[in-house]
Amino acid sequence: xxxxxxxxxxxAGVAGLSALASLAEVAPTAxxxxxxxxxxxxxxxxxQPNPAFSVDGRLTHRAEAETLFQRAQAASAQWLLxxxxxxxxxxxxxxxxxxxxxxxxxxxxxxxxxxxxxxxVGACERALPFPGWTLxxxxxxxxxxNLIKSQRVxxxxxxxxxxxxxxxxxxxxxxxxxxxxxxAVLEAAPRLVWRGARxxxxxxxxWHRLREGFAxxxxxxxxxxxxxLGWAAVAARxxxxxxQVEIARLRPDWRPMAGPTNRRMLDxxxxxxxxxxxxxxxxxxLMECRHVFDRSAGVWAPVxxxxxxxxxxxxxxxxxxxxxxxxxxxxxEGQIAxxxxxxxxxWLRPDLARSRLAQLQPALRxxxxxxxxxxxxxxxxxxxxxxxxxxxxxxxxxxxxxxxVAAAIDAGAGTVNEVKGLTRAGMxxxxxxxxxxxxxxxxxxxxxLCEANDLSQAGAATPRLPVWPVSLAHLAAAGRAAPGRAAPGRxxxxxxxxxxx
Amino acid sequence: xxxxxxxxxxxxxxxHRGRPITIWIDGEPVTAFEGETLAGVLLxxxxxxxxRHGSSRARGLYCGIGVCFECLVMVESDAEEEAVSVRAxxxxxxxxxxxxxxxxxxxxx
Numbered sequence: 001x002x003x004x005x006x007x008x009x010x011x012a013g014v015a016g017l018s019a020l021a022s023l024a025e026v027a028p029t030a031x032x033x034x035x036x037x038x039x040x041x042x043x044x045x046x047x048q049p050n051p052a053f054s055v056d057g058r059l060t061h062r063a064e065a066e067t068l069f070q071r072a073q074a075a076s077a078q079w080l081l082x083x084x085x086x087x088x089x090x091x092x093x094x095x096x097x098x099x100x101x102x103x104x105x106x107x108x109x110x111x112x113x114x115x116x117x118x119x120x121v122g123a124c125e126r127a128l129p130f131p132g133w134t135l136x137x138x139x140x141x142x143x144x145x146n147l148i149k150s151q152r153v154x155x156x157x158x159x160x161x162x163x164x165x166x167x168x169x170x171x172x173x174x175x176x177x178x179x180x181x182x183x184a185v186l187e188a189a190p191r192l193v194w195r196g197a198r199x200x201x202x203x204x205x206x207w208h209r210l211r212e213g214f215a216x217x218x219x220x221x222x223x224x225x226x227x228x229l230g231w232a233a234v235a236a237r238x239x240x241x242x243x244q245v246e247i248a249r250l251r252p253d254w255r256p257m258a259g260p261t262n263r264r265m266l267d268x269x270x271x272x273x274x275x276x277x278x279x280x281x282x283x284x285x286l287m288e289c290r291h292v293f294d295r296s297a298g299v300w301a302p303v304x305x306x307x308x309x310x311x312x313x314x315x316x317x318x319x320x321x322x323x324x325x326x327x328x329x330x331x332x333e334g335q336i337a338x339x340x341x342x343x344x345x346x347w348l349r350p351d352l353a354r355s356r357l358a359q360l361q362p363a364l365r366x367x368x369x370x371x372x373x374x375x376x377x378x379x380x381x382x383x384x385x386x387x388x389x390x391x392x393x394x395x396x397x398x399x400x401x402x403x404x405v406a407a408a409i410d411a412g413a414g415t416v417n418e419v420k421g422l423t424r425a426g427m428x429x430x431x432x433x434x435x436x437x438x439x440x441x442x443x444x445x446x447x448x449l450c451e452a453n454d455l456s457q458a459g460a461a462t463p464r465l466p467v468w469p470v471s472l473a474h475l476a477a478a479g480r481a482a483p484g485r486a487a488p489g490r491x492x493x494x495x496x497x498x499x500x501x
Numbered sequence: 502x503x504x505x506x507x508x509x510x511x512x513x514x515x516x517h518r519g520r521p522i523t524i525w526i527d528g529e530p531v532t533a534f535e536g537e538t539l540a541g542v543l544l545x546x547x548x549x550x551x552x553r554h555g556s557s558r559a560r561g562l563y564c565g566i567g568v569c570f571e572c573l574v575m576v577e578s579d580a581e582e583e584a585v586s587v588r589a590x591x592x593x594x595x596x597x598x599x600x601x602x603x604x605x606x607x608x609x610x
Contacts, residue, residue, distance in 0.1 A: 037567065038591070044566060050593060052519030052536030124568040134571075136549035136561025143565020143590070151541035152504040152516050155562070178504045240559060241549050280568075396560070396571055429570035469570075471585070 005031045005078070007341055008101060008114035010085050010283065012036035013043020014327045015319025016120035017072040018334025019341075023118075024075030026339065027347035032077040033112060035103065037084045037468075041072065043122055044142060045327045049150040068331070082106055086466035088117070088287050090314075097314030099287070104470050109478040116314050116341045119284055120334060123277035123320035126298070127434045128380060129394055129402070130387035131235040133273070137242030141171040141274025148174045155180075156270025160245045162186040162233035163274030165378035166213060171272055173216035176223035183245075183268045185225050188232035188275070189378050190252045199373040206370055232256070234387055236271050245271050255383030275380045277324045282431060282467040284321070285460070287312055293456035297324055297375035300437075300460060307340035307357060308333055316341055325371035332363045382450045385441055394442065395435040397428020405439055409446045415459035416440050429469055432461045503545045522596040527603065539589035539600060540565070540572055551589055551602050567591040575601040 007023060009016045012034050020034050034041075040048045046065040049055060080103065087102040091113055101112045125140040132138065139155055141163055147153045159180045161172040164187060172185040189195065203210065220227060228247065234256050235246040245266045248256035256262075278299050281291060290303045290311035301323040308316045318337040319330035336357060343353035388394060390403035400423045408422040416432075416439050419425055425439050426432030432439075440458035444450045449457055506515045519535025524542065533542040540562050543551060550559030551572045563571040572589040577599040584601065 039593070049516075050519070050536035053516065053534070055516040056514050124564060124566060134558075134560055134563075136551070136559050139562050140564050143562055146565045146590075147541060147544065148504070151537060152506070152518075153537075153541045153545050154502050154504060155544060157502070241561070396563070396569060429573070430568060434564075434569050 002100075002111045002113060003033075004113045005033045006114065006345060007032045007116045007118065008099075008112055009034040009077075009118045009120060010101075011043065011120035011122055011319070011321065012038075012041035012072075012079075012081075013120060013122050013319065013330070014045050014068070015122070015321070015330035015334040015337075016043070016118070017041060017068050018331045019118050019120055019316075019318055019338040020075050020077055020334075021068065021071035022335040022338030023342050024077065024338075025071070026342045027345070028076070030342070030345070030347060032075060033080060033114070034072075034077050035080045035083050035085060035101075037082065039082050041069065041079070041081070044146070045330075047146060047150050053150070053152075080105070084468040085283060086468045086470050088283060090312075099314055102465075104466075104468060104474065108474045109470065115345060116316070117287075118334075118337050118341060119310075119315065119317045119321055120319045120330075120337075121280045121283060121321040123279050123324055124433060125274060126276045126278045126380070127438060128273065128275045128385060128387075129392055129438055130233065131389055131392050132237055132242070134393050134396060135236050135238055135242050136240070137238070137269055138236050138271045138273065141167045141272055144272045145171050145174055148178050152178075154178055155272070156242075156268075157181060158183050158268045159270040159272055160184050160186070160233060160247070160266055160268045161272045161274075162188065162231075162245075162247070163272075163276075164188040164232075164380060165274065165276050165374060166209070167274045169213060169216040169220070171274065172225060173219040175272070176219055176225055180270075182220065182223060182225035183266050184228055184247065185220060186228045186231045186233060186247060188230070188250055188254065188380065188384060190230045190250050190254060190381075192229055192377065195377045196373075199376065202369040202373045205366060209370075232384060233271055233273065242269055242271050244268065251383065253383045254381030254385075256387070275384075276374075276378055277320060278433075278437065279321045279323060280433070281321070282433065282463050284310060284315070284317055286463040286465060286467055287315060289315055289317070291460070293454060294323065294375075295453050296372070296379065298379045298453065298455075299324065300455070308337040309340060323371070324375065325367060326374075329364075329367035329371055332360055332367055336360055336364065382441075382453050386445055386450065388438075388442075394438045395423070395425035395428065395432075397430050397434075398424040398426075400425040400435070402442060405442045406446060409443055414443065414447075416443070416461045417459060419443065420461055426461050431464070431467055436461050502547070522594065524594050524597070525599040527601055533594040535594075537594050539574060539587070539592050539594055539598075542594050543574075543589060543602070548602065562590055565590050577601075 042048045083105040091098040176182045234248045236242045237244040249262040284302045316337040318333035342348035388402040408419045413419045440455040443458035549561045552560045560571045563569045573586045575584040577584045
């Protein structure tokens with residue numbers, strides 16, 4: 001089944017909903033499809049419990065979420081929920097910058113052609129390997145928060161929270177409020193106050209964030225949770241699941257210090273880790289948008305113009321999927337992308353577009369300044385990214401250890417792709433989302449380039465379709481429905497290696 | 502474990518779980534509530550080891566947002582002949598669902 005639309009928005013989180021609202025408000029006749037892989041819009045930030053599960057009163061951020069939901073619902077868009085985009089290719093007609101997206105939903109596959117694509121796919125948590133990080137009981141800050149917020153389930157009883165950045169505090173406070181014993185809260189960023197002080201101007205105007213942070217701190221103080229600044233969890237121990245967590249004080253370069261005064265072993269059944277986020281670039285890379293490695297934030301991010309246009313015609317990218325900036329920045333970027341697409345497709349006069357876009361620039365600059373602060377203060381330094389030992393698993397999907405990756409590097413593999421070919425690291429279900437950067441870091445370490453922190457020196461894994469697993473039964477059914485097109489997607493002649501561009 | 506809505510002094514806003522349902526985990530009946538994910542039910546039951554890869558030990562919920570695939574479990578399906586693997590963190594529990602947390606290893610060995 002092939003459908004056509006004017007604009008497809010991939011992701012119904014803050015950026016996607018904001019793009020939808022701003023686009024639909026200036027282009028009420030536009031045909032818009034919005035896709036999300038969850039059963040409800042909102043993304044992770046405005047995560048909504050399932051309707052069968054009700055919560056009295058307001059959830060955090062509920063009021064601002066309602067406003068955005070109302071604006072998005074007012075748009076006459078087609079909502080495709082529980083749907084993943086597993087491939088995308090240019091439609092390839094002359095003078096046309098359109099795209100064909102391959103969608104996978106529980107009831108089967110479908111194809112959607114669009115004149116413009118707005119990617120608002122968000123981010124996932126930065127993986128940071130350490131001995132024991134694959135034990136049951138080690139989970140990310142986002143996972144812990146989702147369990148509490150949308151399931152009202154505790155991940156454990158005695159919990160250590162280790163991370164860097166605001167989410168660490170939020171999750172620790174959520175856990176304490178929900179009745180877990182917070183054994184320790186570790187904010188890894190070394191010399192936090194000193195480093196933060198350099199960014200005081202960027203904090204101006206961010207009062208709601210400061211208020212929120214203070215509230216979390218108060219909850220933790222009241223719960224009696226020990227707070228360690230400049231410490232991090234360096235190992236989780238236990239036979240079948242977490243029983244103990246080893247913590248260490250960090251040097252200014254984030255390297256754990258040795259010696260008994262700088263190390264402690266805590267009894268805990270759960271370790272929550274959150275060291276920031278990584279943009280989900282699988283789809284934008286598959287679409288051959290140009291990406292660069294942002295050393296300050298430690299992430300790969302697509303290159304964009306000031307109106308969120310990617311390097312590929314017909315593609316705009318907004319929100320955390322283009323660089324980590326959080327909900328407030330995502331909202332502004334979504335607005336800009338929506339207006340830019342409206343202008344591109346002729347629904348908004350260029351002069352009006354120019355003035356509307358100019359109005360958004362101060363907010364954009366303010367939120368980017370704040371994002372730069374967070375990146376500068378909280379991005380883990382190389383010292384904390386090399387805790388893995390030879391038997392520590394880097395690629396969770398394919399069970400590939402650091403030792404196996406190191407052996408491949410010794411055998412001559414110099415890029416992420418070469419290590420992938422020799423070890424299968426990055427070939428599993430998650431398609432390298434977790435381990436891609438870890439393999440790159442192992443390569444840099446072996447070459448003595450670790451301190452430069454520039455993962456692009458190891459290349460990036462070439463994205464392969466499907467970027468999400470697709471059911472073979474669904475593929476077969478799609479093939480029967482459209483003979484000769486059993487494996488839809490890009491044509492081979494179109495394939496290039498984005499890492500080489 | 503599940504957080505009780507009625508817990509005294511809890512600053513969390515009260516919540517109401519959905520209708521009770523029964524699902525089967527590794528052959529054992531378990532009471533769950535509509536609207537809960539499989540990961541939520543499994544953790545509420547204290548079952549943290551969700552998946553066993555061929556060579557290594559158990560894994561558990563890790564990313565919680567459907568990205569890492571560490572929480573894959575097998576679900577028996579009426580419609581299809583074989584069980585399908587799903588991500589426990591993004592799959593809702595449904596009445597009568599039969600899930601297996603160790604099927605991956607058995608299938609491979």
